[in-house]
Structure formats: C-alpha cells, structure tokens
Amino acid sequence: MKHLLALIFCVYFSGCLMGQQQAEWGNWKNWGDQEDGTYLNPIIPSDYSDIDCIQVGEDYYAISSTFQFSPGMTLLHSKDLVNWEICSNIIDDLTQISESLNWTRMDRYGRGVWAGTLRHHNGRFYLFFGTPDEGYFMTSAAHPEGPWKPLTPLLAEAGWDDCTAMWDDNGKAYFVGTHFADGYKTYLFKMAEDGKSIDRKSAVLIHSGSGREASKLIKVNGWYYLIFSEHKPGVGRYVMAKRSRKLAGSYKEERQLALPSCEAMEPNQGGIIPGKDNNWYFLTHHGTGDWSGRIVSLLPVTWVDGWPIPGEVLPQNIGAMKWSGKMPFKYTEKLSIKRSDDFDDERLAPQWQWNYQPRKEYFSLTERPGWLRLKAYRPLEADKLLKAGNTLTQRTFRKQDNDVVIKIDISNMKDGQKNGLCHFSSQHSAIGIVKEESACYLEYRKNDNITRGIPIRSQYVWLRTQWGLDSKSHYYYSLDGDNFLSFGEPYQLVWGNYRGDRIGIYCFSDKREDGFVDVDYCHYK
Template sequence: MIGKMLLVFIVAALVSVRSSAQSWTADNGNGTYTNPLFYDEFSDPDIIRVGEDYYLAGTTMHCLPGLIVLHSKDLVNWELASYCMDNFNLGDQFRLVNGKESYGQGIWAPCIRYHDGKFYVFSNINGVGMQVFISDNPKGPWEHRNMGGNIYDLSVLFDDDGRIYAVHKYGSVQLTELKSDLSGIVEGSTREIIPEGNAMGEGHHIYKIDGRYYIISADYSPMGRMQCARSDKIDGPYETVTICQRESFGTPIGHMVHNVGLGHPVPGDGFKFNVGGQGGNRLGCATVHQGGIVDLPNGEWWGISMLDFTSVGRTVALSPVTWKDGWPYFGTEGNLGRVPRTWFKPNTGKTVAPHAPYVRNDDFDGKKLREVWQWNHEPVAGMWKLSGGKLRLNTMPAKDYLWARNTLTQRGIGPVSAATVELDFSHLKDGDIAGLGLLNMPYAWLAVERSAGTFVLKVKDQNGDKISQGVSLSPKSAVYLRVTGDFDKDVAHFSYSTDGRNYTNIGEEVLMPYQLKTFQGTRYSLFAYNRNGRNGGYAEFDNFSIVEPLADRRANLPIGKVVMLTNLGNGNRMMAMRHGIVHGVARGSKDYDSDAVCFRVHDRGNGRVALEAMNGTGFITVVGEGLSADVRLMEKETAGSLFLWQDMLRDQCMLMSMRTHRFVGCEPTTGEPYSADNAGTTPNRKNGTVFKVEIRN
C-alpha cells in the first residue's frame, strides 16, 4: 500500500516536473560522479582505451539492433557509438515464429579490442558459436564473421608475438588460439590454464600488462566477487586473489522469480510464478562483479564492472583501481576491494558536460527511430513504419504479449521513471490489442482491445492472471497511456488520460521481479498483436516520453544547510557530545540535545564537506587510522574534518572520511561511539553506516 501511495504521488507530480525533466547521469557536476554510471541495464561490460577515447561494449541478448558500443571522453559521460548488428538471420527462434524464441539467449558477454587500426567486438551466440565484428570506425559499419566453436564468456588477447588467444568458459579457464585471419579457431589448441576450483568463475577479461598476463573474472557463487589471476606465461601457472567483494552500494536484494529461467519455456497465461521477497542482507550477485580495467594516459587505472540493480537489471559501476603488490584492486588506498558510490572523476584531461547516454523521448517525427529503441527479437519488415509523425505497428497473430512480434522496447530506468505515450486505436480490428507494456516474465500491460466492434481499455498482470475492470473508449478520440515504475522497489502502476493532462489510475500495483528467462530487467514497450490468429489492423503511437523525477540530484548534497542524521541501523540520531565524542542518541533520551544533533554542512569543493556541530563543540573530525579511526569533535578544522558525501538517494547518505577512505559509522547494537573504519554498507543499509538526512533549514 505504501508503494502504491508513493507511485500515485509521483504520478501527480509528473505534470509539474515534465518541462524540466532530465535523465540520469552519473556526473554530479562538481568534479565527482555517483554510481551506477547508468540507472538502466548494461550487462557484461568490457572496456578499452584508444588514444584519448574510451569504448564500452555490452550484452543485448535477443534484442535488436544488437551488441551495443558506447563512447566516452571522461569515463563518466557516455554516448551511443553504434550497434554491431541489425539482425541475426539465424532462424525461427530469433523471429518468434513456429513456437520458437531466443529470450535470454542471442548474443552476450562481448569483448571489445583495438589492434592495428581496427576495432573488434567478439561475442557468443548460444548454439551458433563465437562471432567477431570488425570495423575501422567504432560508429560502424561492422563486418560480421561467424568463427564457430563452443567459446563463451570470452576475452581476446592480441599478444606481442602476433598470436591471438581467447580465454573462455565457466569454472575452469580455457585458452584457445584463434587463426590470424580470424576465420576460426586453431584446431586442437584448446587447453585448460586454470583448473576448476580456483574460484575464477566466468566473464573473463585478459590483459598483458608490463609483460605479465592478467585474467579478471567473476565468481558469483556463493557470492558475487571479482577474482584476478596472473602469470608470467600465458599457459600459467597462475596465482589468484580476490580484488573486489561485498560491494553492494546498499542495493537491496530484489524480488526474483525462482521458477522461470534459462531453458524454461515461456510462461503462458495461468502460470503460477514463484516470486521471492525483497530485502535482506544476503550477498549474492547484487554485489559488484564481472568487468574489466583500463589505463589512462596519465597512468591512472580504472575498473568497470556490473551490479544487479533489482528490476532495472544489471547496470554498470566505475571504480578507481589501486595497484598493490602487483595486483589491480578495485577501490582506494585504505579500502581495497570496495568501490565508492561517489568518487572523484577520472583525470582524463577532458572536460565534458554532464549528459545521459541516450535520448529517450521520441515524437516519431524523424525518418528513423531513436537509437535507444530495440526490438524484442527480429522485427518483421513491412509491418511497421514511421508515417505522418507517428509510429505505426500492424497487428500480427500471437497467443499472448510475450509472443507478439514487432514489440518495440526501451530499458526501464531507475530509480523512478514514468513512460507516457499517445495511442490512436481507431484502426484496430476485432481481436487486436495494442498499448504500453512492461516486458518481463511476468509481464503487464495497459492496452486497448477491440472486440465485437467495441474498444475497451484494461490492465493485464500476468502474475496472478489479473485483468482490471475495463473502461470503454470512443474510437473518435486518442488515449494517453502511462506506467510509473519504482525500480528500486520493483513495483509499477498504470494510469490513463483522455486529454493528456488529467490521469486516472487503473488496475492494481504491479510487481516487477527479476528472472533469468529474459535475463534482463523490466523494459518499457510499445506493442500490437491479434489474439484471433490473423493479421488485423494497426495502432499508431505518438509522443513517447520518459520522466525521471529523482534524476536531478543537485539538491541531494545539502550545502549550507543544517541537517540531522539518523542512523538507519538503530534509529538513533548522531549527536555531538560535550566531551568531544560523536555518539548516537535516541529521541526522548535524557541526553538528547536538539542543538547537538544538528550539523551545518560546509562546502569544501569537489563534493567534499565539513560538518560543524550547532551546539558549538566544533567540527566532526577523524583522528587516527584503522581500528583507531575515532570520530571526534575538534574546535578547528583539520585534514581529518573532510568527508566525501555519498549520495544514497531518497534523502539518505554515507560519509566517507578523506583521511581513511572509509565510512563513518557505529555498531548499531552496542552503543559504541562513531568511528571511520567501516568498509561500506550492506544491502539492507542497517550496519550503522547509512544515515537518513533531515534538513532543518
């Protein structure tokens, strides 16, 4: 009920924020960035640098165009360079016909490389083999070659002696030599270089750095973590260490479907979904895992990895890399293996204005769709078009929404977003259904259905086979459809309007759990199909827009404000004690002092702040390091008084000490004073390091 009330409130506020809406960008505009880089899905990231340019490749599964490549000058702000492929051309399963599908299959876990003036993207298509796409320009066009072989979760190395190798497989790490012309693999060259049991896992990334071979992999069982192996020889022997683990950014464990996964049939109507609940403190793949590293011209190293973000799916985190004893640890000196949620931007020497990677809104007035759009499986030519400033989708037969062809999708974007589209349904024929959907398993949609000459608007939620009471519509008027999703909480709600201004909620709150069949987060979609087994009429869509009410984070750093900080671990407020100790105190306690629980936030540049107690006891200051990193009150500021504000969204924060690179916190149950020796938070945010921020003035 609380979630539904929140969504209703957000929907009501959308009209007022629509004109000034912006999309999520990690760049805070003050020299810092906040993870995730994108608050929408970008799975299996791999990164390279070419001169002063950076390129990121990611998985697109069954969606088209496929195999995405992004470009950046500063590692924080990205834009689309190209997709490597427009179609699979590999049979019925990629076209959703004859009862075949490729949900969660398709092309995945790419490796991007640059060698001798050419760009290469290697990837795998399940059951088909390793693919390579080659271009002189990352914007394409790309030449495609099918190299075959059972090579997946791969990474490619162009070695100094001219030989080309792929490392691949799950569990044990396999090495296979590739032919110099990339026409296939060298027969008989495959061998095991790291045996199973060494916790290397999957999603390998291989590098040769200063004459040494490094392989970075993701070990997701029993917890998500990043492993690194190194050797002086490509065949080994390799030694391994863990370079990142337990980093969740306080991301909760989301809802998940336990009986829908890879290899399972597409669930039809009547299927009973086994959905696990949200929350908890378990560490699984909701931690930073699977990614690679890249060097800057100035010698800095940075890491890219992915993190499961509830119903958004898998998204991307950027981390400083600290080399220690010859190992590339994610994190900073003093807190190796943990990734800051907010940190200073890489020193690439380039100034880039903050921007999102995609233009999400589309009025369909152009000759092409916006590049953010992807089709669910291969589209059918001639059954859709852009005409008269609208997107026309012709209906084709499908037994339900998940089998509808020419469904156009965008990644769902968090933490909260609302998608709105105008639908002209007047040309639908009997049996046609068209509308705005949430592509997931279970799916949900808000759509107009024509039956016996009448037009009825309704909500369908596959989870529980729920259909809302219908609303009759006149074919002489358009209807505006909206879905608002809270992707951190895995819930959404539909609404509609007949005038484009006043919206009415329809149907019940919809759950958006993650599942391993599509292996993607929940997507917004525009769709049309016929449930009577024939081609029908058509639907026309116009003015698709996305509004993100929480994307503008400029006010989340309360510079100059007086705040109270309530610890989520025990509900106590941070208080400046007269004897110089920073402690927690419960409201109603005899020690409670309204001035002592208030702190003014002073700006010290680049996201750094100093906190001054309003009872006159001084500035919160970290004294000492490690286990003795006490948090005290000092009359005057020192270097220990600087903290990097970690924006946790929704009026929550953490405070990273610039002295220790660790976080201010307390043990929630013992009543100990605060210290700055905490490595980070937990998925439930209740280990004593996360604060609720209340602004007093």
Template sequence: MRVFVLAAAIALSTVSLTCAAAPASSPAAFTASGPRTWTADNGNGTFTNPLFYDEFSDPDVIRVGDYFYMTGTTMHTMPGLPILRSKDLVNWEFVSYALDTLDLGPAYRLEDGKDAYGQGIWAPTFRYHDGVFYIFSNVNGQTTQVFTATDPKGPWTHKAMKRSLHDLSVLFDDDGKAYVIWGYQGIRMAQLTPDMTDIVAGTEREIIPAGSGMGEGVHFYKLKGKYFITSAWFEGRMRMPAARADRIEGPYEVNPAISIDEDFGLAQGYRESGKTPPFTISPANPQPNGRMSLHQGGVIETPAGEWWGFSMMDYNSVGRLTSLSPITWKDGWPYFGLPGNLGRTPRTWVKPKTEAVQPIRVPYVRNDDFSGKHLIPVWQWNHVPVADKWSLSERPGYLRLHSLAADSFWHARNTLTQRAIGPMSMPTAVLDASHLAVGDVAGLGLLNQPYAWIGVEREAGGLSVVQFDQQTGTKARVATTAKRLWFRADCDFMSETARFSYSTDGRTFKPLGAPVTLVFQLKTFQGVRYSLFAYNTLGKAGGSADFDAFTVNEPHPRGLMRPIPYGRSIRLSGFGATAGMGMDGGKPSDVTVVDMGLGRAALKSGDGYLSVAADGAVALTRGTPGVAQSFQWIETPTGELVLMSLMTNRFLRIDPVSHKVTADSPGPQSDAKDGVRFVWTAAGG
C-alpha cells in the same frame, strides 16, 4: 514489501519532462537545471554509480587514442551490441550498433510459438588491433560470432567462428599473435588463427584448473609486463577473482577477490521462479549475503596514467547495471577501491582526470515524437522485427505498428522496446486507436516475467481500456469512446512496484488495475523494458496502432536525490538500527555543513569539526578543516546519507550496541543494521 523505503524527508518529484527528440549525444538532452535523464556526472567533479541507470550488462571497455569504447550484452533484442564512447569513462555517447538483426530461425522471429528470450548476443569481448575493432560474442546454440570494423561507427562485418568459446576474452600479445581464453571455473587458452575464426591446432590447453577459485566472464590483459585475468564468481557470495602470471601459459596465481561485497547497500529484491503463471515470487531479502555485489568486469588505464575498474551488479528488476571503480594497486594486484578499503567501491567519487573538462553527455535520448526518418538509437525490437509491418512514413509523425496474430503480449511481434530506467521513472505513450481492427490489442507494456500492460482492446462493440497483470491473470477494464489515449506506468524500482493509469485528454490520468510487482528474473535475462505493442487475438493480421509520442519522466536523474545542504544547519540522525541517534550516540545532532569541494563536506558543531583519526576514531577538533575533517557525501540507492571519511576511506557509523561513533565501516549493509545510514532534516525542523 521492501525492507527499505525512502526516508520521509525525500519527496518523489513529479516534474514534467517532455521534449522533442535530440541527437543521442546532443547537449539538447539537457536543460539549464540539469539532465532530463540519468547521468552519473554530478557536475561538481564527481560521479555517482551506476554509470547508466538502465541495464548495461557484461560490459567490456577498451581505449583507442583519447577515446574509451564500450559494448555489452543485448540478448534477443535488435539491433544489438551497442557501441558507446567516452573521454572520461563517465560521460558516454552512442556511436552505433554492431549488429542490425540476428535471424537464426523461428525462435528469433517469435514464430511457431517459439521464442529466444534470454538467448542471442551475450558476454562480448571488445578489442582493437592494427586498425581494426573486434567484438567476439557468444550466441546460444551457435558458434562464437565475430564482428569487425575499421571505424566504430561502422559498417560492421559479421562472421561465425568454427567453435563456441564460453565467455571468451581475447588478447593480442606483443608478438602480434592473438590468444583466446574461455570457460567456467576451469579456464582454457589457445592461439587464434589469423582470420579469427578458429584456434590453431595443438595450442589448446587448460591454464587454470577448476577448483582454483576462478569463475566465468573472463577478461584477459597484459598489464605492467604480466598477464592478468579477471573473472566473475556468482555462486553464493558474488565477487571478482583475478589471476596473474609471468608467462601467457602460466602458471597462474589466483587472488580470490579484487572486488567483493559492494552492493552500495542495496537489498536483494523480489525473485521469480516457475515456468507458468502464477509464478513463485520470493520476497525481498535484506540480508547482506553478497548476492548483489559488483562481480563481472575488468580494468582500464587512462591517458593520465590512472587505473579504473568497470563491473556490473544485479540492481533488481531494473536489470544489471554497470559501475566505475577507482583502482588501487597493492602487492601487484589491481584492487577495486581506495587505500584502506580495498575491494569496495565508493558509490560517489572523483571523476577520472582528463586534459579538458568533458561536457555532460548521455548515450540516449528517451523521448520520441516519431517525426524522424529512423528510430532513435534507444529503441530495440523484441526479437527480429517484420520489416514491412511497421513504419514511420505511412503516417508521418507516428510510429505505425500493424497488428499480427499473437496469443499474448509475450508473443506479439514487432514490439518496440527500450530499457527501463531507475531509480524511478514514468513512461507515457500516446496512441491513436482509430485504425484498430476487431481483435486488436495495443498499448504500453512492461516486458518482464511476469509482464504487465495497459492498452486498448477493439471488440465488435467498441473500444475498452484494459490493464493486464500476467501474474494474477486479471484484467481491469473500462469502456471508452475516445480514439486518442494516453497510457502511463509509474515505476518505482526501489519498492519494485508499478502503477498504471490512462487519460483521454493528456492532462487528467485515472488509475486502472492494482499495483504490479516488478521482479528480477532469468527468463529474459534482462531488466524491465518499456514496450509499445500491437497484436491481434483472432489468429490473423488486424489493423494498425499509431503511436504519436513517447516520453519518460525521471524525478531523480542524478546521483543525489537531495542537493548537499552546504552552508546550512541540519539535524543529522541515524537510520534503521540507529534511528533517532545523533553523531554523539545520543539525540540527533545539529551540525553546519561546510563545502570542502568535490562533493565533500566538513561537519561543524559549535567551535569544532567532526574529525577522524587514522584508526577511525572520531572526535571534535578545532582549527581549519582538512582531510581529517572531510567526508564524501554519498547517498545509498534508496536515498539515505552515508559519509565516507577521506582519512580512512571508510564510512562513519554509530555502533548499534555501544552507540560509539567511528569511521571504520567498509560500507553500508543492505539490512541497515550496521549504523552507517543517516537522514538529515533542516535544524529545528
């Protein structure tokens, strides 16, 4: 069981969110009351990390004119290498995929019992030079692949380099030459040939030796006249080291951490090991050991002259997510974080400055009624699809999957997936089973290791609704005469559990099977993926499964699970090690929440305001509230309140031993023993 659960005051909503598919960047993805899917934009001039609450790993970001462009790892899913764009680094829209399919043999097609799980496209570097967009990416067992386009919408061309350069990054220097760095701990550099397919003979050298403190996942820049490299260190305590030099060949000075220990207070969840089920699942580990920290990314400058950092962190079973960080330059280093709290990223902060206010956008619409001529961009195939064994036109308004022979969901071909989204979500698939053949299995899966699914099996005697858990090997089964079925998975990525249910009328859902455990694992090197599947267990092609609709319900699509209670009197009390304590270290405190703009609040008690001095000391003072009385109102991923002082850029805390209240914490710890978390209720409630 997870150490943290949401405070009792936080209720899990079950708002029904159904809509027709809209274009990926369309405002139709939103209602007047807010987005139907996660957005980092809070609508008040601030944003809350992560930028996307679905997996976007190994991000790289460039700026071309007024637009920022981003891509990231897609492993074995097709199409790959999504291109997103934004004008404010917070609101992103989908542009294209650089890669339709990557067919490198039977493993990439799930043939001959082989698979490419956890392989394929990873750790891309994104660049723009002389009117050309470049993406360089690693591929397991192959040389580095290069993708180019003059327009990020495509078409994209693809060619292979002559070498494999692990976790590479490319820099086009001021002299027009292109240089590449790569490696793990020991960092190597070489000049690239003009066609970008090889290194120039005699130019390869080691610029940073192993043991210097650098890791992998490098990003190569020229900033303010110096050469900078950021990297990721993942053994033990995750962090982001950086190096700098006056000349491209060095010597390089290494800073061991420009970002460290930032996990937003999220505890490490379940971890899986082993090769066959039942897998060994390690329990959640709440210790603040640095294993969840932001650790791989880079930096970018905006047209307004602001500097921002982007990086990813392991967010447990939902996958590796991307976050945005303000950059503070100090002693010539670009530290993630704010003055007074370098290396730490506030989960909620003010958005980057732009000339005009940017509309709230999200990259993907998740709901699909399959009425279009093409799949909407959120969908990706699990491995290379069989082109003539699926269709949107054979039965208009349906996704038809022809079942092919497979021994399990894991090896089923033409499984259509999209990334699961947190912190909680409920995918529902509608299936017409009329055309299933004997031996066919079809339904809604959670692709992971271990995986689980709910669906329908066609046997000689008829249909059965079945729920299967790979970890336990158990099937829950109930016979049915219905041909039209609804399958649902209630996924809670904070407790890391999922519960399956089904319906024969779309209104009343019946649970089936035991709850399943969701884990972070490195076999697929991805988070959980919602999946629509069909396969035949009799070793031959079967019938077809017709999916009529797919929807995703998200009860918490913004950075605050509860709105800031401006103008209200609330009772504020500690959580975890300081549960039940108030702001004076005694009983829970009643305060009035005063709106200070930009998602900030002053806390009024009687005639005074809670005030913070430069050294973090806290007292009640009278007068008009200002910076010293202002706190950024932030929630941890699990929903507790944390208050960051604008005076110190550090967090309010109740010392668990002395009960003294100060504003000197760098951020909430994952074990909740530091007194930084609070819960609030209506005063007198």
C-alpha cells in the same frame, strides 16, 4: 587461504556495512556525475549487463549483453568514463545466430547474446561474444557506429560463455573461453590473426571450477592479466586475476583482487582501463540482479605489488566497494543515454530494441512520417504478450522519478487487435486498448490476466506509467493528453531471464493480420 579470506571479509563487511549500504542500495537520490568534480555510484542505474570497456584515443567504448533483444549487443560511448551515450547496437540480424531468436519461434528468453569482449586492433573494432546454445561468434567494423560485418561463427558448440581475445606484440592472436557446461573450465586457444577462426585443437586449460566466468585480458607493464570472477556458495562472487609474462601463458600466478561486496550486489564483471588522469578504473556491473537488472558503477583501481585492486583498498591489500570518486576527466559536453523519442527519423533511435528479431514488414517509420506504425499480427500463443512479435522495448532506470507517456492513434485498429504500453521481464503488466467488433475498450493486463475498462471512442489515447525507487508501476490513461486517470492495480517490477524490467510498446491480434496503431511519441522523463 584466499577462499577463507573472502569468507572472513564478506562476513565482517556484511556486519559493518550491510545495515548502512544495504539500506542505501537502490535508494539513491543522486548518482553519476555530480558536476562538482566528483561522481557517485552507480553511474548508470539501468540494466547494462556484462560490461567490457576499451579506450581508443580520446574515446571510451563499452559493450553490454542483450540476450534475445534485437538489434543485439549494445555499444556505449564516453569521453570521461562516467557520462555515457548509446553509440549503436552491433548485431542487426539475430537470425545469423539462430532462427530461435526470430519472431517465428521466440524461445530464447534468458539466452541469446551473452557476455562478450570488445577490441580495437590495427585500426579496426572487433566484437567476440558467445551464446549458450550456438557457441562463439565474431564481427568487426572500421567505425563503432558500423556498419558491422555479418557474424563469423568461431566455435559451433553449446555450453560456452564469457569469452575474451587479444593480440600480442608480434600480432599473434589468442582467444579465451569458458566451458560452463563442463565444470567452468577456461581454455586458451590460438586464433587466426584476422579473428575469424580459432584452433579448437590448440586448447590449453587455464583453470576450472568455482563458477569462474567474466574473463577479460589486459596487458600492463609487460604483464598479461586474465581478470575473471569466481563464485563460492555461501560467500558470493568476487574479482580474481591470473598473470603471465606471455600472452600464450602459462598463467600460474593467481590472486583475489576484491571482496564479494555482498552489500553492493557483488560488482564483478567489467573492464579495467586507464583514465585520462593517469589513474586506472574498473567499469563493472553489479552481478546480483533485481528489478533494475545489473547496473553499472565505476571503481578506482590501485596497483599493489603489480596487481590491480578495484575500489577501496583495505589494509590487507584487497578491494572493497567504493561509492564515490573524483571525475577521471572533465569533458565540456555531458553525454547522456537518451530515452524519449518523437519518431521523426527514418530509423529507430538506438535506445530501442525489439523483443526478438522483428517481422520487418509489420512496422514502419516512413508510412506516416513522424509516427511509428505498428501493424498487428498473430502471436505464437493466443493472447500471450511474451509470445507476440514486434514489441518495441527499452531499458528502465532505477531513479527517484520515472514518467513514461505514449500518444497513440487507434483509428485504424481492427477486430481482435490489442496494443498498449507494458512493463516486462519474466512477468509483465500493461495498459492498453482492445478492439472487439466495432468497439474499443481500455484494458489492464497482468501476466495475461485481463481487467476490462471503459469504452474508448476517441481517435487519440495517451497511456502513462510512473514508478520510483519503490519499484511499483502505476498506470494512467488520458483522452486529451492533459487529464490522466488511474487504471489497473500497482505492479511490482521484477527481475527475470537475467534481465531487469523493461518498458515496451506492443501491438498484436489473435484474429487477423491487419489493422495498425500509430505512435506519435514516447516521452520518458
């Protein structure tokens, strides 16, 4: 019956809302905090996928999966559930997971660090997460900014994902994981109280099938709820829940909480948390990716007959997408996700992540203070940007006007060196400088097809990319920082490897492992 209900309402609301909301999807001019006591969804129009969220005192923390990017698992912080900042990135060294995530191999696109769960227990923060090839891991820290402990392997088996964990009122710990490689079977395990091991033999099957994933455990009013998502072909993905009076189960009661919300790119995975206004909220990503990735919205939660219904509650007591709401709390300082960087610190700002674990001796923030130095070395495949190590990246935003400019000093480039500014996910484009023998040239790259430009004889070059809601990037260059000229064709930003588009700054050489470029700043307006 619940699957028939999902299909009926998906078709009904697609007919009623598809024209209105699908036309609006992705074309928003306003989003987030409206500074009038309300907010508009999305609250983060950027690729913060696989969200989980907890409240610790007056603060909220949320995690987002990062796949092959390093440092891994981004941790966000908020005071009001709408305005967020990047607190840290939790996994400093991805080689703790596998050498395949290192610059020496680079063969985990679309894999690596998948969804996880964030917990706070006995004054300590815990992260549990999985990778599809290596299994489950845990780390913990006294403070969200770190330092975080080295990773502890929990289950060294491939084919698992989307775990969650919780301690009951007696301090007994339990772990939930889904074996997607075996029909999406979800199991409950006993876990050590320190979170450092799970009892593989204690596995109890909770449910299986229908692409079930995105598990999250919460406790409210004496009930333990396992929130998860389910996918039906031809219907879509939607939020489900099971509940039990005991954390150990059994979870016999089950209910569909929300419609597939086809018109809203299927919001489905996230954390249900209390707000400071004594109401409840669902911080969720939109699960159907496009060029901007899986972006983040905040839906109100209404408790109906003891079940948390996210979004607008329809007469049939099932949830649908809601595009606006009242601010859960008014905080004096408006937090924001920083994007620009003048490279004045001795550590990279937390919005930056390398494409795979970097070769540390080939970049520096101290050799020329106030500049990022990228040193060239050979890619794993000749002239392949996606196989070149030490590409520094950050997420892009789906908003009306995006303008990114980098200033680089190319005076220390060597023969064969290439560097510049790029967009990439599964495909890529770039504007950059190449040096051949003693001369430097402008070049445009699109999926490794190269267009040669004019000779560049100046020491400094400014490179720019601009895009808007049409998702087309336009590249420009300047030799004085004021006057910019267009170069290369418009590039359609794309989705790939479970990721939305990113910008990146790259530097590599097919010929020799010397030469470098200095980056003065990256200004992302």
